[in-house]
Amino acid sequence: MNLALRWLAWCAASIWLAAPALAHKPSDSYLSITQTATALTGQWDIALRDLDFAIGLDADGNGEITWGEVRSHHADIAAYALARLAVEGDGQPCVLRAGEQLIDQHTDGAYTVIPLQLNCPSAPAQLRLTYRLFADIDPQHRGLLRLEAQGQSRAAVLGPNAPTQAFDLAQPSRFGQFIDYAREGVWHIWIGYDHILFLLSLLLPAVLAWRAARWQPAENFRDAFVDVLKIVTAFTLAHSITLSLATLGLISLPSRWVESAIAASVVLAALNNLWPLFHGRRWTMAFAFGLIHGFGFASVLADLGLPQGTLALALVGFNVGVELGQLAIVAAFLPLAFMLRDTRFYQRGVFVGGSAAIAVLAALWFAERAFELKLLAF
Incomplete structure (x- = not known):
């Protein structure tokens, strides 16, 4: 258990320290x-x-x-x-x-x-x-x-x-x-820290249950797994729709709007953990915000300027890579989080403290992207 605690704490610290450097589109x-x-x-x-x-x-x-x-x-x-x-x-x-x-x-x-x-x-x-x-x-x-x-x-x-x-x-x-293309999809999700923090914001309460007006440890792993399955499926379906539409040129949104909306989605997902409005229907939030994240994923394929003959292959391969990257994060996080769900370290430190830290960081991202400010020194 001590090893699991140290590992989870290390992961949380790594994400917190590395995330600001990649708050915007990677170089x-x-x-x-x-x-x-x-x-x-x-x-x-x-x-x-x-x-x-x-x-x-x-x-x-x-x-x-x-x-x-x-x-x-x-x-x-x-x-x-x-x-x-x-x-x-x-x-x-x-x-x-x-x-x-x-x-x-x-x-x-x-x-x-x-x-x-x-x-x-x-x-x-x-x-x-x-x-x-x-x-x-x-x-x-x-x-x-x-x-x-x-x-x-x-x-x-x-x-x-x-x-x-x-x-x-x-x-x-x-x-x-x-x-x-699949390799690029995996790499994109792993270095897209705003996407990772959005996913983590949805995963943090998966090992908890909203009972008696407060978060309490989930009774069994099956409930946590089903909750995660709903969230990941909804997010996947949503971003696949907009990724396809944007890459095919059917819908185009300004990059500044998309990046600002992605940051806002991270803020709202994290705040929902602290003041839950969608505690029983978080998959609907994953679907709604997944539509926005799909436009962010599409920016990579759009900038490649792929010819028509390669678009279908690029879409499928890139999307498969994104899903594999997400599944790797889920597979690493969920079992450890379930093991620690009834500890004060998880409930107060990881869940409450992590959600608050994610919300603050994403709020700074939103201000930088929406108003073209420079608030972070890194």
Whole structure:
């Protein structure tokens, strides 16, 4: 029991300390490489806010990055980026050259767009990429790769977990593409701390029961399991609906609205633990707010710019990955929480203290996202 107490306390502390760093959309760049009959070309979109942190774009320090400031740093940007991307064709190094940069908008702000020319010794059958952009300053940064060859498109995630990856340029297997998208779904839920805290807010009372106007320990594991099953099923169904609609382009909402609403959902879910209004119908809250979270999940697939032929595979694979990520969290949390449900540590420390901490943190996220404030120093 002491080991279980220490483990749960460690998990709660880890989430509390790490969450602010990922309160917003994680740091991503978007790298596309296209093979034609005669050449390899590409495009690399990198967030200006990340480049400003790395090499300093805001020359006058007024908090705003102008086109003139970006343009004056084009050579620095290209040199910084190309020094952190290596490409080999059939084991031989390819020379990367950057073209004239432009500016584009993604769901989370302005990006510099670097056209790429990849000169390999011969037309390669396999590409090997080593990606280390921002590796020394942001261990959570990822490069979202879209590779088009032989009339097919595939996706991959480049980052600290897998900085070097090889790709056969022959027609890719559908199963391999499915695994790539599923892996991205798992990773997205694990680093999306607002999604995790929303899920935990719903899981915390699952091992308790509302009786005599107060939370009391659940009588058996079956009741707790059924409660969690209802919540996870409702959340899954809801975010699958909006994930599909948003990725297919049928519904589009501003990123600021979506991210603000996600933060608000975390606040309300946590406060419901302290002053319960939906103690017997929390699955309805999971469904309603799951619709909002689906738009947040869709931002990753939308920014990849996937072609129509890959959309169905991407949707299914990514959604499966999200569910696997959620199930891993549930499987780790529920048994331990049930073991500790009748202890003061769980009832007062984890349940009440954890819910209050989640509500305060998510309220700060909401204020930052809705009113474009900077309240957290990290």
